[in-house]
Amino acid sequence: MGLFEKILGIFKKKDVTVETRGTTAPKPDEPEKPAVPERPAPPPTNAIPAERAPVVEGQTSAIPPDEKVPTTAQTDTKEVKPVSDKITAGHVHMSGCTGCEVAIADNYAGLLTLLDKYVDWVYDLTLADVRHIPEMDVALVEGSVCINDKISVEEIRETREKSKIVVALGSCACYGNITRFCRGGQQNQPQHEAYLPIGDLIKVDVYLPGCGPSPQLIKNVCVAAYLLLKGNADQQALATAYLKPLMQAAERGTEACFCDLMIDVIDQGLCIGCGACAAACPVRAITHEYGKPQGQRDLCIKCGACYNQCPRSWFSFDVVSQYEGIMETIDAAMQE
Amino acid sequence: MVSDNFLGNYASCVAARSTNRAILAGSQDGGIVTQLFAFALEEGIIDGAIVAGPGDEPWRPRPMVATTVAELLAARGTKYNISPNVSFIKEATRSYGLDKVGIVGTPCQMQAVRKGQLYPVGLRDVPDKIALAIGIFCMENFPYQSIVQLVEDHANTKLDNVTKMDIGKGKFWVYTERGATVQLPLKVTHKYEQPGCHVCLDYVANLADISTGSVGTPDGWSTVFVRSKKGTDIWSKALAAGCFETKPIEEVKPGLELVTKLATEKITKNRKTIEERASFGVGKGLRNPYI
Ligand SMILES: Cc1cc2nc3c(=O)[nH]c(=O)nc-3n(C[C@H](O)[C@H](O)[C@H](O)COP(=O)(O)OP(=O)(O)OC[C@H]3O[C@@H](n4cnc5c(N)ncnc54)[C@H](O)[C@@H]3O)c2cc1C
Ligand code: SF4
Numbered sequence: 364m365g366l367f368e369k370i371l372g373i374f375k376k377k378d379v380t381v382e383t384r385g386t387t388a389p390k391p392d393e394p395e396k397p398a399v400p401e402r403p404a405p406p407p408t409n410a411i412p413a414e415r416a417p418v419v420e421g422q423t424s425a426i427p428p429d430e431k432v433p434t435t436a437q438t439d440t441k442e443v444k445p446v447s448d449k450i451t452a453g454h455v456h457m458s459g460c461t462g463c464e465v466a467i468a469d470n471y472a473g474l475l476t477l478l479d480k481y482v483d484w485v486y487d488l489t490l491a492d493v494r495h496i497p498e499m500d501v502a503l504v505e506g507s508v509c510i511n512d513k514i515s516v517e518e519i520r521e522t523r524e525k526s527k528i529v530v531a532l533g534s535c536a537c538y539g540n541i542t543r544f545c546r547g548g549q550q551n552q553p554q555h556e557a558y559l560p561i562g563d564l565i566k567v568d569v570y571l572p573g574c575g576p577s578p579q580l581i582k583n584v585c586v587a588a589y590l591l592l593k594g595n596a597d598q599q600a601l602a603t604a605y606l607k608p609l610m611q612a613a614e615r616g617t618e619a620c621f622c623d624l625m626i627d628v629i630d631q632g633l634c635i636g637c638g639a640c641a642a643a644c645p646v647r648a649i650t651h652e653y654g655k656p657q658g659q660r661d662l663c664i665k666c667g668a669c670y671n672q673c674p675r676s677w678f679s680f681d682v683v684s685q686y687e688g689i690m691e692t693i694d695a696a697m698q699e
Numbered sequence: 700m701v702s703d704n705f706l707g708n709y710a711s712c713v714a715a716r717s718t719n720r721a722i723l724a725g726s727q728d729g730g731i732v733t734q735l736f737a738f739a740l741e742e743g744i745i746d747g748a749i750v751a752g753p754g755d756e757p758w759r760p761r762p763m764v765a766t767t768v769a770e771l772l773a774a775r776g777t778k779y780n781i782s783p784n785v786s787f788i789k790e791a792t793r794s795y796g797l798d799k800v801g802i803v804g805t806p807c808q809m810q811a812v813r814k815g816q817l818y819p820v821g822l823r824d825v826p827d828k829i830a831l832a833i834g835i836f837c838m839e840n841f842p843y844q845s846i847v848q849l850v851e852d853h854a855n856t857k858l859d860n861v862t863k864m865d866i867g868k869g870k871f872w873v874y875t876e877r878g879a880t881v882q883l884p885l886k887v888t889h890k891y892e893q894p895g896c897h898v899c900l901d902y903v904a905n906l907a908d909i910s911t912g913s914v915g916t917p918d919g920w921s922t923v924f925v926r927s928k929k930g931t932d933i934w935s936k937a938l939a940a941g942c943f944e945t946k947p948i949e950e951v952k953p954g955l956e957l958v959t960k961l962a963t964e965k966i967t968k969n970r971k972t973i974e975e976r977a978s979f980g981v982g983k984g985l986r987n988p989y990i
């Protein structure tokens with residue numbers, strides 16, 4: 364537990380600022396880790412103009428619509444503290460339903476904490492008034508790529524070129540998901556009929572699957588990405604261990620459905636009838652007959668949730684055995 | 700906090716049994732699971748618990764969200780076949796509307812719960828709602844049809860008439876309504892085990908908040924490992940409320956030594972199986988799920 368307690372200690376310090384958190388906070392008994400490469404100063408944060416404030420249906424949005432646009436002066440005061448050490452991130456919208464973006468917003472106050480302490484949100488067609496994909500540390504890509512749409516193809520290429528880490532956010536970006544079933548004919552671009560998961564066109568670093576991805580997994584991955592890019596050596600080790608399975612998921616490929624459980628788990632004699640797959644399935648395609656999962660494959664939307672939730676698809680004792688410490692670390696990081 | 704290679708991390712280990720006779724009557728061992736959930740339910744620590752309730756056929760469990768003590772009581776006792784309790788973990792927070800979920804399960808099910816909390820791919824809003832995860836020791840599990848085969852064929856007993864099954868002292872025991880007891884040597888049962896169990900690297904539910912089993916303590920008692928902060932908190936409250944009679948584990952026979960021995964044997968054997976899987980074919984192997 365030593366590692367986590369150390370990291371936790373760092374977060375628990377009151378008034379977390381760059382000095383106590385980031386690269387400048389080595390443990391007293393260890394040499395400072397090599398500095399994280401410099402990157403351009405974060406762009407001005409008047410990125411959320413009031414008229415485009417995010418109003419997510421049926422809920423108080425993370426940023427209240429009636430909140431005044433921060434004036435430049437206010438912004439400046441606010442930005443003085445820890446901002447220079449934030450990572451930059453953005454949301455790239457390919458062919459998805461915006462459910463993934465809603466899932467980000469569903470972190471409610473947590474989203475504000477993330478934006479306040481760790482992340483400068485530099486690009487987001489729905490939330491930020493920036494038209495072109497900028498350089499960023501982390502690009503969260505929602506949706507698959509319509510290969511019949513020139514702009515989408517250009518944008519996904521550009522996303523790869525301009526981002527340090529590309530995260531496939533949600534099952535459409537990871538696996539195609541429901542967009543695999545598209546046959547075209549929809550208004551107002553009926554000829555748009557072929558959609559590919561982003562990993563078929565660019566290298567993807569991290570998978571964050573789910574339809575929609577859970578707000579909690581988004582939170583965990585964001586904190587981990589921050590620690591990876593800005594943390595000290597211990598924090599980077601933690602973040603790397605945590606992200607590793609999601610990186611391996613990205614390497615594994617762009618196809619997923621119930622069949623993956625059959626091929627990689629059940630047929631391999633590994634299934635233990637725990638039920639995690641059935642719990643994870645967003646369309647209730649999985650039932651258990653005499654304890655073993657049965658997939659109604661006609662219902663399956665190819666989201667890959669069952670496969671990734673299964674403890675016998677991949678399981679890291681290193682990480683999961685430390686669940687208590689890791690969850691406390693993330694909770695501490697999210698304290699306002 | 701003790702940190703053991705085979706028994707996992709734990710804050711304390713004791714021998715215990717419920718002080719409630721009604722609970723003890725139908726429980727497998729010391730009634731730890733049912734008593735803890737009943738206490739947690741009454742105290743509002745949990746809103747309900749996912750347990751292995753009665754199913755459509757005799758001794759075939761069906762996962763059930765118990766929200767009353769009566770339902771908990773109906774689910775007492777070990778069913779030696781698969782009850783996919785984790786399948787209800789999201790549903791418990793949805794249709795059942797629980798904010799604080801209890802769940803009992805085998806060590807592998809505890810692994811699924813913890814993986815799900817850290818990597819909630821399809822478990823939206825579930826991670827923070829796991830209020831009490833109780834693990835039960837587990838050497839192996841069986842498909843339902845294996846139990847039919849063992850009880851009806853090998854033990855020549857109708858499943859409907861069975862009142863209890865148990866594995867202990869090197870034997871598989873079948874108790875019937877009319878008081879007959881049939882025992883089968885474990886060498887008969889081995890081939891009927893669920894294959895997935897043979898790569899399992901946990902015997903005493905290292906990832907539970909509290910884990911319990913019969914091994915290590917006399918009949919009618921249970922061995923209890925109190926592990927997480929949550930577990931420690933709930934266990935101390937239950938003790939203060941007089942839910943359990945306890946004895947130091949050092950003072951009971953056969954004690955922790957046997958638990959350690961069995962855990963070591965299981966995990967060592969299964970590690971070997973994982974190694975053998977790597978060269979299962981000719982130049983080709985089977986998957987290893989652990990990364
Ligand atoms: C497949 C299996 C193998 C086991 N192997 C061992 C062993 O090798 N050594 C050992 O010491 N103990 C083992 N146990 C645990 C032991 O049999 C008791 O379940 C445990 O001691 C709890 O007893 P109790 O009196 O505290 O619980 P009780 O109060 O009787 O409650 C038991 C709880 O477990 C739930 N349950 C019953 N069957 C299952 C199931 N199949 N899956 C998930 N939950 C279930 C019930 O619904 C109930 O809530 C095993 C249990 C199972 C299910
Ligand atoms: S999650 Fe994996 S191990 Fe569990 S029942 Fe489903 S396929 Fe089997």
Ligand code: SF4
Pocket residue numbers: 619620621643644645646647648649658662663664665666667668669670821
């Ligand atoms: S079975 Fe369900 S969870 Fe699995 S890929 Fe299909 S839709 Fe997704």
Ligand code: SF4
Pocket residue numbers: 635805806807808837838839840893895896897899900901
């Ligand atoms: S032996 Fe392991 S895999 Fe099998 S049921 Fe028990 S805990 Fe699960």
